[in-house]
Structures are given as C-alpha cells and as structure tokens.
Amino acid sequence: MTLIPQNFLKQVASGYGVSDTEFEVLSKALLEGESIATIATQLKLKPETVRKRLGETYRKFQISGKGPGKMAKLQQLLVALYQEQTQSEEFLSRSAEPTNLISCQDWNAAPDVETFYGRSEELSQLNQWILSDRCRLVALLGMGGMGKTTLAVKLAKQNAGKFDFVIWRSLRQGMSLGSILSDFIQFLSPQSLSNFEEIEVGISQLMEILRSNRCLLVLDDVEMILSCQDLAGYYADGFTDYGKFIQRIAEEPHQSCLILATSEKLKDLGQLEGQKVRSLQVVGSEEISQKILAERGFVVSQNWVSLIERYGCNPLAVKIISGMVQELYAGQVGDFIKNTLLMGDVRSLLDQPFQRLSLAEKELMYWLALEQQPINLSQLQEKILLPLSASELLETVGSLGRRSLIEKSQKQGQTYFSLQPVVMKYAIEQFVRQVDEELVGLIKNQDLSGIRLLKLYPLESSENSNKHYSILDLVMNRLRSRLFTNTRGLNLAIKRLEESLSNLQEEFFEGEYITQNLENVINAIQ
Ligand SMILES: Nc1ncnc2c1ncn2[C@@H]1O[C@H](COP(=O)(O)OP(=O)(O)O)[C@@H](O)[C@H]1O
Ligand SMILES: [Mg+2]
Numbered sequence: 001m002t003l004i005p006q007n008f009l010k011q012v013a014s015g016y017g018v019s020d021t022e023f024e025v026l027s028k029a030l031l032e033g034e035s036i037a038t039i040a041t042q043l044k045l046k047p048e049t050v051r052k053r054l055g056e057t058y059r060k061f062q063i064s065g066k067g068p069g070k071m072a073k074l075q076q077l078l079v080a081l082y083q084e085q086t087q088s089e090e091f092l093s094r095s096a097e098p099t100n101l102i103s104c105q106d107w108n109a110a111p112d113v114e115t116f117y118g119r120s121e122e123l124s125q126l127n128q129w130i131l132s133d134r135c136r137l138v139a140l141l142g143m144g145g146m147g148k149t150t151l152a153v154k155l156a157k158q159n160a161g162k163f164d165f166v167i168w169r170s171l172r173q174g175m176s177l178g179s180i181l182s183d184f185i186q187f188l189s190p191q192s193l194s195n196f197e198e199i200e201v202g203i204s205q206l207m208e209i210l211r212s213n214r215c216l217l218v219l220d221d222v223e224m225i226l227s228c229q230d231l232a233g234y235y236a237d238g239f240t241d242y243g244k245f246i247q248r249i250a251e252e253p254h255q256s257c258l259i260l261a262t263s264e265k266l267k268d269l270g271q272l273e274g275q276k277v278r279s280l281q282v283v284g285s286e287e288i289s290q291k292i293l294a295e296r297g298f299v300v301s302q303n304w305v306s307l308i309e310r311y312g313c314n315p316l317a318v319k320i321i322s323g324m325v326q327e328l329y330a331g332q333v334g335d336f337i338k339n340t341l342l343m344g345d346v347r348s349l350l351d352q353p354f355q356r357l358s359l360a361e362k363e364l365m366y367w368l369a370l371e372q373q374p375i376n377l378s379q380l381q382e383k384i385l386l387p388l389s390a391s392e393l394l395e396t397v398g399s400l401g402r403r404s405l406i407e408k409s410q411k412q413g414q415t416y417f418s419l420q421p422v423v424m425k426y427a428i429e430q431f432v433r434q435v436d437e438e439l440v441g442l443i444k445n446q447d448l449s450g451i452r453l454l455k456l457y458p459l460e461s462s463e464n465s466n467k468h469y470s471i472l473d474l475v476m477n478r479l480r481s482r483l484f485t486n487t488r489g490l491n492l493a494i495k496r497l498e499e500s501l502s503n504l505q506e507e508f509f510e511g512e513y514i515t516q517n518l519e520n521v522i523n524a525i526q
Contacts, residue, residue, distance in 0.1 A: 004082050006031060012081055016060045025053040030075060080413050105166040106187050109374045109409040109416055110220070113153045115295065118287040122280060126155050129278050130216075130257050131162065137250045139269055140261040142282035144422030145316025145346045148261040149220055151282055156218050156259065163216040163256075172221040172421065173373040174468035177241045180219075181206055188215060199241050203248055210249070210256035221421055222262035224468050233267035243268055250277045263421070284313030292318050296326065303333045316420060317346050319404035320353055328356075350426045353403055360388060360396045363456065365405065365419070369427035370457055372467045374409055374416035385456045385512065425469075432474045435459065439479055439521065443496045448503065455512045459520055476524045490525060497522050 006027060013023050024043065028034045036054070040047040058064075063073045129135040140148045153168075160166045165188050169180060181202040185192060188209045196202040209215065225239040235242055243266075249258045250272040260266075269279060289308045290300050292315060298304065311317035321336070329335040340352065357365065367384050368375065375383075381393060388396065397417060400406045405423055409416045419427060434453050441450050462470035483489055501518045 004031065004078050008082055008085070009078065012078065013057075018057050018060050022053045022057045022060075025050050026057050029054060029071065030078070084413070104164060105160055107166075107168045107410075109170060109411050109418070110153050110156075110168040110218075111149060111407050111409045113150055113157070116150065116154050117291040118285050119147070119151055119154070122151060122282065123155060123158070126151075126280060127159070130155075130159065130259075133275070133278075134255070134257075135276050135278050136254065136257060137246065137272065137277040138257060138259050139265070139277075139279035140259065140282050141265050141279055142263065143312075143314070143346070144263050144420060145314045146282045146284060147288065147315050148263070148282045150315075152218055152220060152259055152261045156216055159216065162214075164213040165215040166218075167215070168218045168220070170220040170373075171224045172418070172424075172468070174224050174236075174239070174462075176238065177245055178202065181245075184217065185209065188213065199244075203245050207248060207252055207254060210254040213256065215256040217256065217258045218261070219258065220261045222260050222266070223264040224421065226262075226264050226266070233265050233269075235266075247272065284311075285315070286313050288315050289313045289318040293322055296322050298322060298325075298331065298333070301333065303337060307333060307337060311346070311349065314346055316404065316422070317349055320346075320349060323403050324353060324356075346422050347426055350423065353405065354426065354430060357403075358396075358399075360386065360392065361400055364388075364393075364396050365400065365423075365427045366431045366453070366457060368406060368417060368419050369424050369431060370460070370471060371418075372424065372469060374411070374418040376411075376414045376416050380417070428469055428471070428474065431457070432471065432478055435475050436478045436482070439475070439497075440483065442500045442518075443483065443493045446496060446500050446503070448500065451514065454517050455514045458513045459517045461520070461524075472520055472524060476521070479521075494522055494525055497525075 009027060009031065010023060013026060018026065025039055028039045028042065029036075034042070036047050036050045039045070040050045043050070058070050058074065061074055061077065063070050063077070065073065126138065129138055140152055142148050156166055156168065167184060167187055169175070169183065171180075175183075178199060181199070182195065185202070185205055188206075192205065192209075196205060225236055225242055227234045227236040246258075246260075246266065247268065265279070269277070273279060286305075286308070290304075293300050293304060293308075307321065308318050311321070325331060325333050325336045354362070354365075363386050364380075364384070367380065367386075371383075377390075377393065377397070381390060384393075397406065401408070406417050406419055409418065418424075431453065435457075438451050438454050441447050459472045459475055460467065460470070461472040462468065483493055497518055501515065501522070504514060504518070
C-alpha cells in the first residue's frame with residue numbers, strides 16, 4: 001500500500017510518543033491496509049479497542065478531522081517524512097562520514113542544488129579551511145550569478161555530517177541581527193531563552209552555544225544588509241551591529257564555523273583575515289559554463305567559448321543567454337552574436353530577456369521582486385491581483401524558470417520561488433521606473449487610463465514591511481528628482497494627485513491598491 005518500511009514507521013511513531021500496543025494496530029492498518037474488524041480478529045481485541053488505539057495515534061500525530069480521511073492524512077505525513085529522510089540519506093551516502101539526525105539541520109530556504117559541476121579546487125580549499133584549519137569565519141565573495149550560493153549549499157551539505165548542527169539563512173529580506181540571533185538560538189538550543197534585551201547578550205548567548213557545539217552556520221546574500229549608497233562594504237542603517245557579531249565570531253575561541261556569501265566584501269573582513277578567517281573569491285568557471293551548455297544540448301563551439309568569456313563565465317549569465325539563443329535563434333549562437341549588443345555584466349544582460357517577457361511573466365516578476373523573499377504558489381495565488389488561473393500561474397512560473405530568472409527552494413516540504421538578488425534588483429528598478437511614469441502621467445494630465453501597476457501592487461515603505469528595499473522611497477526619490485524642483489511644482493503635484501484620488505473614488509474596486517498608494521505618495525511628498 002505504501003512504501004514506508006516498518007522500521008521507519010516504528011522509529012517515527014515512537015518519536016511521536018505512540019505506545020507499542022498502539023503501534024501494533026497502526027502498523028496493521030497503515031502498512032497492511034487491514035480493516036478495523038480484521039485487526040480486531042487478528043489481535044483478539046474488541047473493535048472498539050482497535051478504534052480507540054487508532055484514535056489515540058491520530059491524536060499523537062496531531063491529525064485532526066473525521067472518518068477515513070485521517071488515515072490518508074497520516075499516510076501523507078509519513079510519506080513526506082520518509083522522503084525527507086531518504087533524500088538526506090542519499091546525499092549523506094555520497095559524503096564519506098556518518099551524520100547526525102535530520103532534525104539537527106535547518107536549511108530554511110536554501111536553493112536546491114540539483115546539478116553541481118566543477119569547483120573541485122574550491123571545495124578542497126574550503127574543506128581544508130573548515131575541517132583542518134578549523135576556521136571560524138569563511139567568506140565566499142563574487143558578483144551575482146557566479147555560484148556562491150550553489151557552492152555554499154554544496155559545501156554545507158557535504159560537511160553536514162561533521163557538525164552537530166547546520167543552519168542556513170538568507171539575509172535577502174534584510175533580517176535584523178536581533179531576529180537572526182534569536183532564530184539561531186531557538187534552533188540550536190531551544191531550551192535556552194532567546195528573548196534578550198541587549199544585542200550583546202544575544203551574541204554572548206550564541207557564542208556560548210558555538211563553544212559547546214560544533215555548528216555550521218551559513219548566511220547567504222549578506223550584501224543585502226550593506227548600504228546601497230556608500231562605498232562597497234559598509235553596513236546599511238540598522239545593520240551595523242552585524243559588525244560586532246562577525247568580529248566576535250572571528251576573534252573569540254569556539255568550535256563552530258560561520259560561512260558568509262556576499263557579492264560585496266564587508267569592509268571589516270580585511271582586518272579580520274588570518275589563521276581563522278579566510279575569504280575565497282568565487283570566480284567564473286569555463287568548466288561549469290560548458291557543462292551547463294552541454295546539458296542544454298549545445299555543442300560548445302568557438303563562438304560559444306568567446307561569448308561566455310565575455311560574460312566572465314558567469315554561470316547565471318550562461319543560463320540566461322543559452323535560453324535566449326535557444327528561443328530566439330533556434331540554437332544558433334552565431335546569429336545571436338550578430339544581432340545582439342553585447343554588454344559585460346549580468347545586470348545589463350537582463351535588459352533583453354526582460355523586454356521579451358510576456359505581460360503575465362513581467363507582472364509575476366514584479367510580485368516576486370516586491371515580495372523580496374521566497375514565496376510559495378498558494379501564497380502567491382492568494383496575494384496577486386493578476387488575472388491568472390492556477391494553471392496559468394504555474395505555467396508562467398515554469399516559463400520564468402526556463403529563462404533562469406527565478407529559482408526554486410524547498411522549505412518544510414513546499415516549493416518556494418524567488419528571484420536571484422541581481423534579478424530582483426533589476427526587476428525593482430524596472431517596476432519603480434514604470435510606476436514613476438504612471439505617477440507623472442497622473443500629475444501632468446490626470447490620465448487614469450494608463451494606470452496599471454499603481455492598481456495592482458502595494459507601494460510599501462520598508463518601515464512597515466520590514467523589507468530591504470523600500471519601494472515607496474525608491475519611487476519617491478525618482479519622482480522628486482524629476483518633478484519637484486520647486487515648491488510650486490510640488491504643491492501642484494499634490495493638488496493633481498488629490499484630484500485624481502477623488503475621481504477614483506467612484507470607480508474604485510475592492511482589493512486594488514491605487515487609493516492607498518496615492519495616499520501614501522501624497523503623504524510622502526508633504
Ligand atoms: N557549480 C555549479 N554547477 C552547476 N550550476 C551552477 C554552479 N554554480 C552556479 N550554478 C548555477 O548558476 C546560477 C547562479 O548561481 P548562484 O549560486 O545562485 O550564484 P550567486 O549566489 O553567486 O549569485 C544558478 O542557476 C546555479 O544553479
Ligand atoms: Mg546567491
């Protein structure tokens with residue numbers, strides 16, 4: 001009936017506090033598919049007792065509901081648990097040493113690394129640093145798309161068995177140090193209280209855990225807590241205390257390791273580097289690029305080699321370009337080169353594929369960009385105001401995936417979607433530009449017909465959304481620099497927007513964001 005082995009069921013059931021007599025009944029019902037009456041006869045029990053034991057088992061597994069559906073739910077849960085275990089065993093069997101239980105690893109939204117090519121030198125260097133030299137801090141540096149995240153996942157998965165705990169977090173959403181610390185402490189040492197008042201106390205609590213256990217901590221997308229304006233490497237407002245945290249991890253004795261992946265080198269890293277602190281520049285790789293091309297069915301000609309070299313053998317760039325060559329030029333790379341303006345970095349590379357997106361794709365990209373963190377399909381469907389059915393949504397997500405513009409990750413058995421940081425930044429810029437056009441249109445000629453994004457998306461400020469990019473501020477910066485050069489212009493703009501707002505009231509639809517957006521913009525101007 002199911003593929004769950006009895007010993008796995010036994011192990012999980014006892015973990016959930018299921019007694020031996022309850023397990024006997026459960027195993028017959030679940031693994032052999034026997035009815036209550038048959039089980040009662042076989043075990044010489046009253047049917048009532050069998051029912052009671054099963055009921056007790058459901059309760060322990062926290063399966064609610066009525067009737068036969070409960071067995072199906074339980075089965076689903078067990079199959080999911082079993083798959084989780086076998087998947088983790090699969091990667092463990094590839095690594096040489098035995099590991100701890102899956103419960104000691106928390107991968108949160110780390111992306112799946114389904115195919116991994118090359119990087120053997122980098123991996124052996126990193127293994128040397130982490131395992132032999134016992135480095136406390138290792139930074140992976142390199143521009144977006146080079147493969148820092150992929151390498152960090154591979155490294156951490158390979159070495160998971162050598163640590164008591166593994167925990168992965170992305171700072172994509174700009175999490176404060178306080179929340180990262182309590183998150184870490186809660187996972188690593190649930191019994192200790194993690195509601196500290198002063199950040200120093202939180203850091204000390206974590207240091208204590210890192211001394212008594214060997215933990216592998218991974219922080220990805222660290223550039224998201226760095227200032228966008230300053231010279232590279234300074235912390236953004238509100239994140240400066242990360243400096244203290246990183247310094248203590250680097251300087252105090254403990255047996256754990258923190259891996260940072262960032263496209264901008266932290267300014268204090270240089271001073272910390274030494275015996276216990278190292279950084280590795282993750283650079284483009286011809287090997288990876290060629291394997292990606294081969295996997296997509298291309299023969300790697302001289303044309304290809306020179307094309308990928310122009311993009312520094314950046315794997316993300318190679319994925320995006322090869323998708324375009326396939327779609328637009330029937331796989332003929334020579335034609336692509338002839339017809340395309342070549343630009344050096346991944347961001348300028350995005351102009352072309354972005355212009356080619358369908359409306360649905362573009363608008364879904366905007367949702368993912370504004371969300372600024374991984375989101376699953378059902379959350380997306382609940383939130384977005386786009387007129388897409390579930391299957392169209394799935395199709396659109398799939399299409400963006402084929403263009404390598406979105407990435408997938410797993411969290412608690414669910415698939416989450418997000419944008420690569422470079423792609424997110426690009427999509428936000430495009431979004432802001434278009435919203436700005438719409439606002440200027442409103443201010444200049446109160447033309448409501450051209451309004452689309454202002455209706456469909458909320459312009460949040462980072463104050464109340466706790467996100468890295470404050471969309472409202474970005475829009476306002478752009479608008480200010482274009483329009484409000486004097487007080488007269490400013491007052492006129494407010495007046496026009498207020499008029500538009502009152503015109504709107506009549507045709508306002510429930511659930512559209514325009515009213516709220518215009519109010520926010522008017523408030524921000526004043
Ligand atoms: N070693 C590798 N093997 C296969 N694919 C890779 C490898 N490194 C990077 N990629 C692919 O390139 C893209 C960008 O990699 P990623 O790790 O997200 O870069 P970064 O974190 O530096 O921005 C991803 O789609 C990833 O799957
Ligand atoms: Mg990354």
